[in-house]
Amino acid sequence: MKKERKIKKKHHNLSTGFINITNHGYAFVHINGLKKDVFIPKNKTNRALEGDLVKVRFYSKKGIKMEGEVLKIIKRKTKKFIGILKFNVKNEYGIVYNTNLHVDILIPIQKLEKCHHNDNDKVLVQIISWPKKFKNPLGKIIKVFGSSGEYKTEIYSLLEEYGMSYKFSKNLENEAKKIFNKSILDLDLNFRRDMRNVNTFTIDPLNAKDFDDALSIRKLNYDTWEIGVHISDVSHYIKEGSSLDKEAYLRATSVYLVEEVIPMLPKILSNNLCSLQPKKDKLSFSYIFNINSQGKILKDWFGKTIIRSDKKFSYNEVQSIIDQKKGDYYEDIYTLFLFSKILIKNRLKNGAFFIEKVEVKFHLDEKNNPISLYLEKNNDAHRLIEELMLLTNRKISEFVSLNLDGGLSKKLYIYRVHDVPDFQKIFFLKKIIEPLGYFLDIKNLKTSINHLLKQIKGKPEQNMIENLVLRSMSKAKYSTNNIGHYGLSFIYYTHFTSPIRRYSDIIAHRLLYHYLTVNKNEIKNKNEEYKLKTIEFYEKQSHYCSYKERLAIDVEREFLKYMQVKYIKKFIGEEFYGIITGFTDWSIYIDLLLFQTEGMVRLRDIKEDFYVLNPNNYSIIGKKKRKIYHLGDKVKVKLIDANIEKKQIILDWIDNINI
Structure with missing residues (x-):
C-alpha cells in the first residue's frame, strides 16, 4: 500500500508545459492547475530552448516554490x-x-x-x-x-522572423504582367458609370505610389454638391481562387516600413495598374452622394465606375491650399474641407473618440541611415481624407445591412468591429492618472475620455496617457458578426477603401458587387459574376486578416524602434527630459520626449537612493528619503547606450530632485 502511494505521488509530479528560459539560463514552466510556475535551475533545463514543449518532474521546495527538472523535450518550438x-x-x-x-x-x-x-x-x-x-x-x-544593423538586412531578417513573404515568385510576377497587358485591351465600360469629366484628384503621403482612393466633386446647384469617393477596383483584376488571389490572401496586408513598402500585390499592379494615377483612365468602385451645405446626404449610389484623376496632391500641398485659401482646385478642396469639419463634428457628437495621431518620421541619407527625426501630426488634409473614408466605409456597410431588397437585413458581410473596453484596464488607467491630477468618470466613459484627451493636449504626459487609453481599448478586428464599432460610435462599419493594401477590403468589394448585381438586377458583366460562399468561409478569412494585421503592426513597430535606436546612437552622453511610462521590479521605462521612444534605467543604477517598486506597480519609493516617483512624472536622464540588436536604449538617472 505504501509503495502504491509513493508511485502515485511520483506520477502526480510529472507534467508537461511550455518552457520560458531567461537570458541567465534558469527557466520557468507553466503547468495548468499550479498557482506558481515551476522553477528550473540552469543545470536542469536538459537542452531545452525558449518556448519548447517539455516534460518536467517537479516537487515543492520548502513549501513555498515549485522546483523541477526537464526530463524530455516533447516538441521544439522551432529549430x-x-x-x-x-x-x-x-x-x-x-x-x-x-x-x-x-x-x-x-x-x-x-x-x-x-x-x-x-x-x-x-x-x-x-x-x-x-x-x-x-x-x-x-x-x-x-x-x-x-x-x-544595415537597413536592408534588418528589413529582411525581421520579415523572415515574423514569417512574412517579401518576394513574389516568377510565376506570380508573370501572372501580374498578363493581367496588366490584357487590361489595356479589355475595358468593358458598358456597365460602368463614366466619371471622367468630373474634377477628380488623389491626396496621399508625398512618396506614396499605391493610390487606393480618389475624390471627385461638382456643384449641382446653389446648395447641392455631388461628391464621389472612388476606390481602386482591385477585385476586377484579382479573381478569387487565382494564384495571385491566394498570395494576396496569404499576405493579407501590405507592410509599411520607414521608406519601404512590402506590398500585398506585385508592384506592376499595386503601383501601376490598380493605382489611381493622374491623367490615366482607371477602373474604380465608387460611393457617390449628393450633399447640401448643412452636411445632409440627400441621396447616394454605389457601383462600378471609370475615372480619370486630374492631379495627385500630397497632404502638405492640400494643407497649404486650405491655409492660404488659394491654389489648384482651391474651391473643390476647400468645400471638401468644410464638409469634413461637419462630419467630424457629427461623429464626436455621437460619442466617437478623438485621438490625434502623431507619427515618428525620418529623413534618410543615400544609404538609408536616419539623419534627422521629425513628428508628423494629423492636419486638416489628413482629416479631410479620413472623414470621407470613414463615411464611405460606414455607408457601404449600412447599405448592405439595411437597405438591400429581399428581406435580407442580416446580410452576410465582412465588418470592422470594435468591442467595449476591458473595464479592468479602464480602472487601471483611472488609478494611474489620478496622481497626475486627472479624473475619469466610469459611468460616462466616452465623454470623460474625450475630455481627458483634450486636457492632456500639449502636456509632457500626453503621449503616455494616450497610449494607456489605447491599451485599455479592445483591438478592432474583422468579423461577419457585427457588434458595431465602439471607438467610432458606428453601428455599421467595414473596410472598403484600401483594397490595394488590405485583403479584407477585396472581400468587402466582392460581397458588395454580388449584392448589387444579384439584388438590384444591374447590368451584369459575366466575367465578374461572384458566387457567395458560406458564413464559415468568410469568418475564417476575417479571423486570418485580423491576425495578419496585428503581425504587420508588430513588424512596423519593431522596425521603427530599430530606426529610432540607430538614430539615437549619435546622442550618447547627452542629457534629455523624459516621462516615466512604466516600472518593473528592476527597471524604469522612460519616454524620451524629443524622440518619442522609450529607454530604460535600471533601479540599481540610481545613485540618489535605493528605490523599490510599490505594490501597486505604478510608483517607486526611495528607502531612505521616501521620495516617490509616479507614472507620468517628468525626469532628466543621460543616454549611455543604444543597442541596435536588442533594440534597447539604456539611460542613466540624473539627480531629479530639483526638476
Whole structure:
C-alpha cells in the first residue's frame, strides 16, 4: 500500500508545459492547475530552448516554490533562429548569437568555409544536433541577410522572423504582367458609370505610389454638391481562387516600413495598374452622394465606375491650399474641407473618440541611415481624407445591412468591429492618472475620455496617457458578426477603401458587387459574376486578416524602434527630459520626449537612493528619503547606450530632485 502511494505521488509530479528560459539560463514552466510556475535551475533545463514543449518532474521546495527538472523535450518550438555570426578566435566554430536564446549556436568552421560568410553577418540558422557532451547546439546557416544593423538586412531578417513573404515568385510576377497587358485591351465600360469629366484628384503621403482612393466633386446647384469617393477596383483584376488571389490572401496586408513598402500585390499592379494615377483612365468602385451645405446626404449610389484623376496632391500641398485659401482646385478642396469639419463634428457628437495621431518620421541619407527625426501630426488634409473614408466605409456597410431588397437585413458581410473596453484596464488607467491630477468618470466613459484627451493636449504626459487609453481599448478586428464599432460610435462599419493594401477590403468589394448585381438586377458583366460562399468561409478569412494585421503592426513597430535606436546612437552622453511610462521590479521605462521612444534605467543604477517598486506597480519609493516617483512624472536622464540588436536604449538617472 505504501509503495502504491509513493508511485502515485511520483506520477502526480510529472507534467508537461511550455518552457520560458531567461537570458541567465534558469527557466520557468507553466503547468495548468499550479498557482506558481515551476522553477528550473540552469543545470536542469536538459537542452531545452525558449518556448519548447517539455516534460518536467517537479516537487515543492520548502513549501513555498515549485522546483523541477526537464526530463524530455516533447516538441521544439522551432529549430530555426536568426542571429549574428561571430567567428571564434580558435577557429573551430563560428558562433551565432541570438538575443532571445540563452545559448549560442555553434557552426563547424569547415561548413562556413564553403560559403562566403563575414563576421557580424545576420543569418538564419537551423539547429541540426545537440550532442549530450556539448554545452551548445550545432547548426547550419540557411540564409545570409547581410551585415547586422544595415537597413536592408534588418528589413529582411525581421520579415523572415515574423514569417512574412517579401518576394513574389516568377510565376506570380508573370501572372501580374498578363493581367496588366490584357487590361489595356479589355475595358468593358458598358456597365460602368463614366466619371471622367468630373474634377477628380488623389491626396496621399508625398512618396506614396499605391493610390487606393480618389475624390471627385461638382456643384449641382446653389446648395447641392455631388461628391464621389472612388476606390481602386482591385477585385476586377484579382479573381478569387487565382494564384495571385491566394498570395494576396496569404499576405493579407501590405507592410509599411520607414521608406519601404512590402506590398500585398506585385508592384506592376499595386503601383501601376490598380493605382489611381493622374491623367490615366482607371477602373474604380465608387460611393457617390449628393450633399447640401448643412452636411445632409440627400441621396447616394454605389457601383462600378471609370475615372480619370486630374492631379495627385500630397497632404502638405492640400494643407497649404486650405491655409492660404488659394491654389489648384482651391474651391473643390476647400468645400471638401468644410464638409469634413461637419462630419467630424457629427461623429464626436455621437460619442466617437478623438485621438490625434502623431507619427515618428525620418529623413534618410543615400544609404538609408536616419539623419534627422521629425513628428508628423494629423492636419486638416489628413482629416479631410479620413472623414470621407470613414463615411464611405460606414455607408457601404449600412447599405448592405439595411437597405438591400429581399428581406435580407442580416446580410452576410465582412465588418470592422470594435468591442467595449476591458473595464479592468479602464480602472487601471483611472488609478494611474489620478496622481497626475486627472479624473475619469466610469459611468460616462466616452465623454470623460474625450475630455481627458483634450486636457492632456500639449502636456509632457500626453503621449503616455494616450497610449494607456489605447491599451485599455479592445483591438478592432474583422468579423461577419457585427457588434458595431465602439471607438467610432458606428453601428455599421467595414473596410472598403484600401483594397490595394488590405485583403479584407477585396472581400468587402466582392460581397458588395454580388449584392448589387444579384439584388438590384444591374447590368451584369459575366466575367465578374461572384458566387457567395458560406458564413464559415468568410469568418475564417476575417479571423486570418485580423491576425495578419496585428503581425504587420508588430513588424512596423519593431522596425521603427530599430530606426529610432540607430538614430539615437549619435546622442550618447547627452542629457534629455523624459516621462516615466512604466516600472518593473528592476527597471524604469522612460519616454524620451524629443524622440518619442522609450529607454530604460535600471533601479540599481540610481545613485540618489535605493528605490523599490510599490505594490501597486505604478510608483517607486526611495528607502531612505521616501521620495516617490509616479507614472507620468517628468525626469532628466543621460543616454549611455543604444543597442541596435536588442533594440534597447539604456539611460542613466540624473539627480531629479530639483526638476
